[in-house]
Amino acid sequence: xxxxxxxxxxxxxxxxxxxxxxxxxxxxxxxxxxxxxxxxxxxxxxxxxxxxxxxxxxxxxxxxxxxxxxxxxxxxxxxxxxxxxxxxxxxxxxxxxxxxxxxxxxxxxxxxxxxxxxxxxxxxxxxxxxxxxxxxxxxxxxxxxxxxxxxxxxxxxxxxxxxxxxxxxxxxxxxxxxxxxxxxxxxxxxxxxxxxxxxxxxxxxxxxxxxxxxxxxxxxxxxxxxxxxxxxxxxxxxxxxxxxxxxxxxxxxxxxxxxxxxxxxxxxxxxxxxxxxxxxxxxxxxxxxxxxxxxxxxxxxxxxxxxxxxxxxxxxxxxxxxxxxxxxxxxxxxxxxxxxxxxxxxxxxxxxxxxxxxxxxxxxxxxxxxxxxxxxxxxxxxxxxxxxxxxxxxxxxxxxxxxxxxxxxxxxxxxxxxxxxxxxxxxxxxxxxxxxxxxxxxxxxxxxxxxxxxxxxxxxxxxxxxxxxxxxxxxxxxxxxxxxxxxxxxxxxxxxxxxxxxxxxxxxxxxxxxxxxxxxxxxxxxxxxxxxxxxxxxxxxxxxxxxxxxxxxxxxxxxxxxxxxxxxxxxxxxxxxxxxxxxxxxxxxxxxxxxxxxxxxxxxxxxxxxxxxxxxxxxxxxxxxxxxxxxxxxxxxxxxxxxxxxxxxxxxxxxxxxxxxxxxxxxxxxxxxxxxxxxxxxxxxxxxxxxxxxxxxxxxxxxxxxxxxxxxxxxxxxxxxxxxxxxxxxxxxxxxxxxxxxxxxxxxxxxxxxxxxxxxxxxxxxxxxxxxxxxxxxxxxxxxx
Amino acid sequence: xxxxxxxxxxxxxxxxxxxxxxxxxxxxxxxxxxxxxxxxxxxxxxxxxxxxxxxxxxxxxxxxxxxxxxxxxxxxxxxxxxxxxxxxxxxxxxxxxxxxxxxxxxxxxxxxxxxxxxxxxxxxxxxxxxxxxxxxxxxxxxxxxxxxxxxxxxxxxxxx
Ligand code: FES
Ligand code: FES
Numbered sequence: 001x002x003x004x005x006x007x008x009x010x011x012x013x014x015x016x017x018x019x020x021x022x023x024x025x026x027x028x029x030x031x032x033x034x035x036x037x038x039x040x041x042x043x044x045x046x047x048x049x050x051x052x053x054x055x056x057x058x059x060x061x062x063x064x065x066x067x068x069x070x071x072x073x074x075x076x077x078x079x080x081x082x083x084x085x086x087x088x089x090x091x092x093x094x095x096x097x098x099x100x101x102x103x104x105x106x107x108x109x110x111x112x113x114x115x116x117x118x119x120x121x122x123x124x125x126x127x128x129x130x131x132x133x134x135x136x137x138x139x140x141x142x143x144x145x146x147x148x149x150x151x152x153x154x155x156x157x158x159x160x161x162x163x164x165x166x167x168x169x170x171x172x173x174x175x176x177x178x179x180x181x182x183x184x185x186x187x188x189x190x191x192x193x194x195x196x197x198x199x200x201x202x203x204x205x206x207x208x209x210x211x212x213x214x215x216x217x218x219x220x221x222x223x224x225x226x227x228x229x230x231x232x233x234x235x236x237x238x239x240x241x242x243x244x245x246x247x248x249x250x251x252x253x254x255x256x257x258x259x260x261x262x263x264x265x266x267x268x269x270x271x272x273x274x275x276x277x278x279x280x281x282x283x284x285x286x287x288x289x290x291x292x293x294x295x296x297x298x299x300x301x302x303x304x305x306x307x308x309x310x311x312x313x314x315x316x317x318x319x320x321x322x323x324x325x326x327x328x329x330x331x332x333x334x335x336x337x338x339x340x341x342x343x344x345x346x347x348x349x350x351x352x353x354x355x356x357x358x359x360x361x362x363x364x365x366x367x368x369x370x371x372x373x374x375x376x377x378x379x380x381x382x383x384x385x386x387x388x389x390x391x392x393x394x395x396x397x398x399x400x401x402x403x404x405x406x407x408x409x410x411x412x413x414x415x416x417x418x419x420x421x422x423x424x425x426x427x428x429x430x431x432x433x434x435x436x437x438x439x440x441x442x443x444x445x446x447x448x449x450x451x452x453x454x455x456x457x458x459x460x461x462x463x464x465x466x467x468x469x470x471x472x473x474x475x476x477x478x479x480x481x482x483x484x485x486x487x488x489x490x491x492x493x494x495x496x497x498x499x500x501x502x503x504x505x506x507x508x509x510x511x512x513x514x515x516x517x518x519x520x521x522x523x524x525x526x527x528x529x530x531x532x533x534x535x536x537x538x539x540x541x542x543x544x545x546x547x548x549x550x551x552x553x554x555x556x557x558x559x560x561x562x563x564x565x566x567x568x569x570x571x572x573x574x575x576x577x578x579x580x581x582x583x584x585x586x587x588x589x590x591x592x593x594x595x596x597x598x599x600x601x602x603x604x605x606x607x608x609x610x611x612x613x614x615x616x617x618x619x620x621x622x623x624x625x626x627x628x629x630x631x632x633x634x635x636x637x638x639x640x641x642x643x644x645x646x647x648x649x650x651x652x653x654x655x656x657x658x659x660x661x662x663x664x665x666x667x668x669x670x671x672x673x674x675x676x677x678x679x680x681x682x683x684x685x686x687x688x689x690x691x692x693x694x695x696x697x698x699x700x701x702x703x704x705x706x707x708x709x710x711x712x713x714x715x716x717x718x719x720x721x722x723x724x725x726x727x728x729x730x731x732x733x734x735x736x737x738x739x740x741x742x743x744x745x746x747x748x749x750x751x752x753x754x755x756x757x758x759x760x761x762x763x764x765x766x767x768x769x770x771x772x773x774x775x776x777x778x779x780x781x782x783x784x785x
Numbered sequence: 786x787x788x789x790x791x792x793x794x795x796x797x798x799x800x801x802x803x804x805x806x807x808x809x810x811x812x813x814x815x816x817x818x819x820x821x822x823x824x825x826x827x828x829x830x831x832x833x834x835x836x837x838x839x840x841x842x843x844x845x846x847x848x849x850x851x852x853x854x855x856x857x858x859x860x861x862x863x864x865x866x867x868x869x870x871x872x873x874x875x876x877x878x879x880x881x882x883x884x885x886x887x888x889x890x891x892x893x894x895x896x897x898x899x900x901x902x903x904x905x906x907x908x909x910x911x912x913x914x915x916x917x918x919x920x921x922x923x924x925x926x927x928x929x930x931x932x933x934x935x936x937x938x939x940x941x942x943x944x945x
Contacts, residue, residue: 027885028873030820030860037819187886237886483884659923687829
């Protein structure tokens with residue numbers, strides 16, 4: 001189908017307007033209600049989770065007799081009490097909400113205590129006696145590989161003969177690089193409130209990106225039908241992928257307590273528990289080999305991409321698919337072998353996190369590109385340029401999709417020109433020549449990010465729109481609001497479609513009984529699929545209203561026009577409200593559902609080929625960083641971003657997404673370090689040990705620009721583009737700039753191995769390594785910088 | 786049980802709570818003032834920031850008993866029926882927040898700053914907000930909003 005092309009703006013709040021978040025006023029007054037703020041229902045129980053202290057152990061005995069007698073305890077439940085199936089796997093199966101005989105990570109829930117208050121539950125939990133037989137945990141990628149332990153069968157993206165091409169190429173590099181995981185650290189920790197109703201009915205208020213999966217999970221666990229469960233989500237206090245699959249278990253535990261006690265039950269994870277119990281971004285280790293010409297043109301690239309998938313598959317296969325499909329980033333690679341190895345380890349499940357494998361894949365190929373440049377002693381941006389996707393056959397990705405909307409060359413060149421990249425690079429050289437302790441680095445990061453879920457099935461959206469006889473509109477769709485501004489964007493779409501002011505449109509919470517069988521609000525696809533679905537629903541109603549107006553005024557339906565809160569028919573015009581009333585009198589339905597499926601996408605998971613992405617979103621960032629070579633500390637001095645958003649549905653919202661994503665990515669690559677001890681206990685489980693960026697960490701010079709006049713080439717809703725994830729990867733520029741600074745400590749003679757996050761410790765190690773290797777080079781150093 | 790009587794947003798309130806109850810729990814569970822959020826439970830995120838006797842504090846770290854007889858201002862006490870507080874207004878206008886969860890704490894911290902220092906530098910604003918974590922934004926729009934609100938509060942700019 002072809003989408004709507006333009007949106008005129010003689011109404012308030014049309015598409016493309018810079019509107020603030022629909023809840024902006026409630027956010028600042030404290031009136032915005034999150035799940036934990038809901039007025040308490042009488043008799044509500046609070047849940048205290050009892051988790052395994054061991055990374056790997058058989059559960060040999062459970063004694064809850066004494067705890068059950070403790071004050072305020074309504075029930076203590078384990079795997080054996082689950083009436084349905086102890087399984088909430090989103091893709092595969094056998095992923096329990098409560099450990100059944102076997103604990104597979106330190107922090108895995110074993111029992112829940114439902115008590116009058118959280119504190120009473122915690123007190124009672126002290127009286128529980130669980131016998132464990134401790135087993136050896138598998139904690140590292142190497143241990144898992146040695147045991148051949150995977151959470152699902154490994155898969156690869158292969159094109160041509162990478163090995164042969166590398167062999168035949170004039171020049172070669174090989175190396176290894178790792179990146180860490182990342183805790184989501186949404187400010188609102190995981191929470192769900194389950195309220196039992198009549199018969200087997202249960203209502204769950206959850207902080208989830210995926211109400212349908214919660215609904216399915218709860219039904220599954222309780223052994224009831226999906227239609228017995230209603231899930232409602234008004235808003236989340238942040239999610240970032242952390243509430244895509246991870247919220248399901250939380251909601252299912254609350255529902256279990258509610259169903260078994262007949263009382264409302266709430267589970268809110270404390271921050272430390274949230275960090276220990278729930279999944280994080282996948283960490284990765286990459287081993288690469290590349291063959292290339294003297295000009296730096298890549299011939300063959302081989303990358304082994306191993307990740308700690310954690311104790312279960314969860315959505316790791318999807319994350320891996322995206323990593324495999326983004327390890328080309330913006331580069332044409334003729335011969336490719338990317339092997340994805342999802343290692344099963346006794347650590348918490350690695351899960352969805354903004355970018356979903358994309359950032360990791362890009363970090364790998366950017367390392368290859370930079371290594372090639374270092375090997376040839378050429379400017380890295382020359383190597384980038386010569387390898388960018390182009391035409392004449394050089395526009396097909398390793399997985400077989402033709403890149404038709406490529407703008408990366410123009411975009412990066414424009415950014416480099418606008419920030420005077422060459423001048424800045426010279427200034428960095430000068431600084432480094434004059435400073436021995438401090439070293440600066442500068443880097444460009446280009447990004448091409450595929451939009452659509454890799455799995456075509458998930459690319460569907462639904463909406464429900466009602467118009468009332470006073471002309472006010474009720475809007476509902478399958479997308480959830482986590483702060484990203486989806487609700488206001490979709491409301492802008494509906495305002496534009498009806499040509500009415502946005503304040504006539506009521507935004508409503510996401511509910512599984514209004515729009516069923518939805519996909520997660522994820523993969524940056526929220527406004528693409530829900531916006532289009534809402535547009536389709538509104539268009540349907542509009543046509544009926546036009547018919548009523550045409551009949552009434554005796555004109556052709558096609559000549560009826562909606563403009564500026566009015567409906568025009570021939571020489572007459574009536575208000576939108578009058579037209580709604582007219583349509584009702586004419587017995588037209590003023591309610592419609594809208595359904596949208598993203599066209600032209602395909603994916604064969606067996607061969608890992610197809611055209612899974614409807615389009616790509618592009619962007620670039622130039623970052624400058626300084627390191628202290630004595631302490632290893634780093635600071636980002638400046639970041640300049642140019643981001644493609646198509647015809648932005650709402651530039652104010654998009655600017656916020658770009659800034660926020662960049663800063664979040666910066667945290668991932670610099671300060672956010674997850675540390676497990678040798679027994680598999682997460683040691684960084686609170687804000688005092690796990691450092692997300694604070695107000696002082698943001699680059700002092702931070703310039704974000706949206707690429708103007710760049711409508712999406714495919715007919716998305718008003719030619720906009722998805723924006724949630726792509727800018728996160730722009731932050732890789734920061735890590736590249738730090739690596740550049742490290743390289744300067746060895747006179748840029750050797751290519752540094754710098755793992756992410758680039759903590760002071762990692763930077764010091766890299767410097768030491770660089771200096772040592774530079775000193776071993778035959779020709780003496782002639783200076784640094 | 787501990788008996789506390791305090792002034793919250795200009796109104797005298799009393800409650801009887803278990804001695805380990807935090808000020809945050811007192812506000813949220815006893816008085817249903819849920820604007821102050823529970824973000825980390827350990828004094829490190831600032832989501833629970835309220836003003837006690839003129840100074841911003843983390844309500845999750847204070848015991849209810851410690852505020853007996855004292856004066857507490859929460860996010861609910863900033864706006865009047867007619868109007869948002871200039872800081873709130875600026876946060877709204879600058880689209881400073883995304884999910885909003887950190888917002889009440891950030892705004893209260895900003896108020897604590899501007900009450901003491903009506904003309905802060907950008908660095909001073911960053912310092913004042915350094916105890917408030919936000920995971921959604923890049924902080925820049927918050928800082929701009931605080932600067933703008935300061936101008937309005939100093940009378941250098943008309944409120945919009
Ligand atoms: S909840 Fe009080 S500082 Fe985080
Ligand atoms: S707006 Fe979400 S945490 Fe600040």
